[in-house]
Structures are given as C-alpha cells and as structure tokens.
Amino acid sequence: MKKRILAFLLTAVMAASAFAGCSSKGESAPEGGQAGSSGAAGAGGEAAEEPYDLTFMYIVGGDYPDQAEVEQAMKDLALAEVNVNLNIVTVPSSYENQLMLMLSSNEALDVCPLGVQSNVVSYVANGYLEDLGPLLDKYAKNIKEVYGDEMKIASMGDFVYAIPMNKERDYAGGIIMRKDILDGAGVDVGENAEKLKTLSDLTPVFAAVHEKYPDMTVFGGDYAYTPASIHYGRSIDNLGSEFGVLLDPVNDSTVSNWYESDKYRERVELMREWYLAGYVQKDLATSTDSGTTQMRAGNLFCDFDLVKPYRDVEAEQATGFECVVFNIDEPIKNMGTVLDGWSIAHNSKDPERAMQFLDWVYGSAEFNNLMNWGIEGKHFVYTNKAENNLIAFPEGINMDTVGYHQNRGWEIPNQFLAGIWEGNPADLWDVMTEYNSTMKKSLAYGFLFNGVEFETELATLNSVREKYVYALGSGSVDPATELPKFNEELYAAGLEKIMQAKQEQLDAWLAKKQG
C-alpha cells in the first residue's frame, strides 16, 4: 500500500512538474508569399515591367472584421500606383520576436517597422537590415520633402537603418491638470502663468487644491509617469539608455550621470515633499492605473504625462474633463523617437523597388489613411474636404460597429498626410510640423550608442535602476538616504564603464561629423 501511494504521488508530481516545465516555443512566423520575378527588374521602375512581389509588415491594434477588405484596397492601390504586388503581414505591437525570426530566417520580407524596444544595434551588427543611405540618395522624393536634411538621421555610423515615423521629435514631460478643480480652488493658471515657471511653483497650487478638496488625490497615475521616474524628455539626451546622459544636450557633449545631477535630485526631493504633504497618491510607486484612467474616474486632480501640441484636447477627449497642460520640459530633438521607423530587410529581393514603394507611401495620403482609418466612405468620411482634413465615422457607424479603426498614427509612416479625427483641431499637423522644426537639437542627434559589448553591465544597471527609480520617483522613500545608495550601486554595477564607452563613441562620432 505504502509503495503504491508513493508511486502514485511520484507520478502525480512528476506529471505536474512536466507540464509546468512546458514552455511555449516561439511560433514560426507565417509563411510569406514567395518573392519572385524580380531578377529582371531594372532601376527605372517603368510601368511596363512586371509588378514586384513585396512583403509589407505593419502593426495592428486588434482584429477588425474588415481587415481583409482593407488589405485588398491597399493591394489594389499599390498595384495601380507603384506596380507592386503587396503581400501584407500584420503583427501585434509586441512583434519583436516575430520580426527577429523573419529577419534572421531569410523569409520573404521587404518593408517592416522597427519599434522603440527593438534591438536596432544588434540588427545592424548582424546584417539583418539594408543600408538605406544609397537608396535614399537615389529614390527619395517624398521622404526628402518630409524630412529634408534629416532623412538619414536614423543611422549608426554611416549605416542608415530606418526612415523615422512622422511624429513629434521629443517626448517632453508636462503636468496635466483638471481645469474645473483649478477654478474651484481659486487658482487661475492663466493669470498666474508667468509665476509658474518651474515644477516647484506647483507646490502652492497643490496646497490650494488639497485644502479645498481634501478627499481628492492631487497627484497620481502610473508608477513610471512622474517627473522623476520618466525616462523620456526632461530636456536631456539619454543616448539610448538611462546610463550616461547629456545634461545640456544643446551645448555640451559631456556624458554624465543623470542620477547624480542637481536636476534629478531636485525632482526626487520635490516628489518627497509632495508625498509627505499628502498630495501624492500613496500607492504611486506600484500603481499601474494610468493618470488618464484615474482622472476619468473622477478623483484625481493632475498627473504627469508626455506632452505635445494640443495635448489638452487629447486629454479632454480621454478624460472627459477640460484640462490645462503645464509644460515642464523644453522639448529637445533627440534619438528617442527616431528609433521608431521603417526599414528594408536584408531579405528583400529587390531593395530598390522596396525603397521606391516606401517613398511612395510617404507621399500617399490614401495609403496612410487605409492603414490607420480604413476605407473612405465605409470606415470614415471627410467631413468637409474642401475646408480641412477632418474625418469622422460615416452615418450610422460608431466605435462599436466600425469594421476597421486603428487610430495608431504614431505607427504609420506619415500620419501628417492622413485625416485628422473629428474633435482634434484642423491645423494639428501644421502645428506639429512647426513644433518639430522650431525644436532645439541635441548635439548627439543622429548618434546611436553601440552597447553590444556591454550587455552584462547594462543588465545589472537595469536591475539597480528598477530597484530605486520608482520608489524615489514617487516620493515614497527618503532621497537623503536612498539617493546616495542608488548611485553607489550604479557605480558598483559598472556605470563608469558605460559612461566612458558612450563618451568615446560620441566623441568619435562628433569628430567625424566635424571633419
């Protein structure tokens, strides 16, 4: 009996652990269409030649019933206008593994998006991507019109790895506040605008709100979104990772440690002050509910978020409250947003044709509309085409019944050509273009740090950062004791080595640019 029970137990546990040990293997990417008949394609791209079979990958936010129909429309358009037979591969936004497999396995792939989290450096090092430099010189017309001198900005050394997506060129930070609460507390930001310059000027505003609405959370949101936790913007250039940054990127190319800077210390101290005063959501260090969600729920006065022109309109649409945006950072053009872009895979049978197609996409309003909003007349309509670019749902269609509606403008090549959804200002793209073109530029704009040799250090630095940055950034621990410990552990994890390497690579890049 004893033996039998033992045997039974063993089997049960073994079986259980065997199932637990099962890990899902990476699924093989779907079979792409065979690219062929391109051998004869000449450089000219004349209408007389055979259509080129081109595999085009793009990101979709979800499954829409009319996906196939939209794809057919995209195919028809591409065939008619650039003589290309599109084979469309749609991927979810976490598509990195699939892209890596397709790039590495010689599968048919011509044009693909690169995401912010993509391992661009290793793609380039492993030779997965086509160098777009010479192709741009030869074929860029629309792209040149959009970007001018900056069309080759997404490069590593001389190797151009991507064409950036058309959007804002820095993710600057700001505080988004509910206007009705401001009015209720008797704070007139419009009137006091000249008094509010820096972040610490908000303290009296928070105090007034806290006094008038004691039950309301004054500052809250997602743990990664506080002025001290965020890893975008801040008027610095983080050179691709948080370890070794340019504190004054417009004037000074010295690589320094952000977490030792006065600016960072001031921000964590201010967060601590707010936290102790009771303004900050107590669970902020672990909160995963975005400020937008909390504000919509009605008990949050303000949150920190990335801002751009007309952010207040966007905030009002998302939260249902009229909002005031207080900009804390001056935006500075840096590489952070340029890592999102469109590339041509090394697998491409004919990169020249792929570039011609991509250049056409950057000039085709219709194609960008198809990618983002679907088919005109069925999924969206222009409300007043003669006047402006505004679009809306057709009669009788709404968010729940529409067959295709991506609304992911930041992931399509050129959203500035596409329609602007109703409710946004009609001059959105003009203002955005102005915003980008007047933005100051980091000295390192165009520089990409090659950290392939430092993966051990970057891994340990990441884990040190995770340990401190959100606790400090939410004000829930005392910076007087924790900040020195944080920096000590960063240096122990090899920060100096990364900073040195960044400085060396940056200096070499700057020298080359000069010469």
Add this chain to the structure above:
Amino acid sequence: MKQSSTLPPERKAQRRRNKLKKWAPAYLLMLPGVVYFFINNYIPITGLVVAFKKYRVDTGIYLSPWVGLKNFEFLFATNDAFVITRNTLLYNLAFILVNMVLGIAFAIFICEVSNKWLKKIYQSAILFPFLISIIIVSYIVFAFLSVDNGLINKSLLEPLGMDSVAWYTEQKYWPAILIIVNTWKTVGYSCILYIAGIAGIDRALYEAAEIDGAGKLRQICSITIPCLMPTIITIVLLNIGHVFYANFGLFYQVPMNSGALFDVTNVIDTYVYRALLKIGNIGMASAAGFYQSLVGFILVLVSNGIVRRFSRENALF
C-alpha cells in the same frame, strides 16, 4: 538471483523472454510517457550549451560562438547575488517547512471530520486558492494592503487609532506577508497529498490503538505521522529540488514589483526577468536557468543521500 545463475543459458534466455512477455503490456503503457519525456525533457537538454554561447539568430544555437562563462557574470556582478540567493533559499525553505506542518495538520483535521459532505466542502475550500491565478491573488492582497483604500489600514489600524502603514514600501513586513500568502495559496495542494497518504493507512491500526486506550493525540503521534513519513519525505525531497526556483508570480506580482521592497522580495527569477527584460539576451537567461538547475540537482542528491543514511527504504533512489 542465486537460483537463476545455476540455470543453463538457454533456460535463462527463455525466462527472460517469458518475463518480457509478461511485462510487455506494462512497457507499452509506459512508452508514450517515455517518448514524451525524451522529446520534451531530454532532447532540449542539449540546448544548455546556449548558456556558454553568444547567441546569434542567424547561425542558430550550435554554430554561435563560444564565450565561456561570460553569460554567468551578470548573476554575480553586484552584491545582489548574495541577496537573491539568500532570499530564494530562505523563502523556499520556509515555504517547505510551513507547508509541511500546516499541510499535515489540515490533512489530519479534515480526515477526522466524519460528515462526508462537510469533508468535501472543507477539502475544496482549502484547495480553492491553489487554483486562483497569482495576478488575482496579488489584487486580493492589494485589497488588504492598499495604503489609500486597503482593508487593514482603513478598517483595522485607523479605527484602532494606529498610524496607517505604507505596506508596499516597508520591507520589514514582507517576509511574513509572503509566507502567509504562499501558505494560503498552496497549502491546499500539499494537504490533498497528505490526505491521500492518511487514507492509505490501515484502519485496523487505529482500532487496535483505541482498544489499547490511546487517545486521538496519541493515535496521531504514534500511527498517523509515522505512517505518513514516506509521503512526507517524498514531498520534501521533490520540493528541495525546486528550492532554487522561486515562484515568479508570488515574488513579482504580489509585492506589485515595488522597488523599495527588492531587498526582501528579489529572487533569482525576478532578478533575471528585470535585468534581461530590456536586453533580451537568450544566452544570459539560459545561464541563470542552468545555474538554478545545477544547484537544484546537487541539493536533491545531497538531501537524498542524507535520507538514505538514516532510513534507506524511504530514499528516492
């Protein structure tokens, strides 16, 4: 054995054939399991080499260049190595101990319940948390511990006039919280194993003890626990093999990934996840897995060796 060695060779072969014939259906039954284990658990072992390589997708695992022990460096690069090893080992040992003691206790209680329906209800109730996703568990815990709206702060500490506690930034409470949560979640499972063990004990032993005048406590100490010993040892040995694998969800989700708690919640699995999430280096992740398996393997051998010394028939091998 002695007998068979005196038999002539042809008889021996005959016996072997007979034996094979007799056991053939059993082997056949075993076959799918063996094939499964071979494909799923043994073939991938060769992939361990990736822990010693700089993995390149284009060339594949076996043609990637060797890098020696470089992938292991990050595990030991900072003094975190000590913290995560200590946390992993101590928490798991505490879990094994608490689960064993409470598991046996609950198993005995449940077996003593004479009403069949109540017994089933208790048994299911205690198993229920085991079936809940750890994400949901983490939010149940959050409902208790939330600073702004949590049950403990709002309904217990504040009405009693005590200061509320910022649970997710105070390290000192977490060893206890994690042990309580883990016990609540998993004790039902080990309890079931022990109930199966108790069900297998010969009732005649209890009847004899009762006649001899032994009380309930005496029966438990002298019959139930000694008879459960093989089950206990098996379960503990199997758990020790996993002592270097932490329950990722428990250590990552339940403390809400709060940085201020890392000193008491960081275990190997969470450390590796946090360090490599942004880098995606397969070689380094495999190195961590390899290190865990190696330590687990050694621990199983050592503890089995100890068991064998003291009670040979209870050892696994």
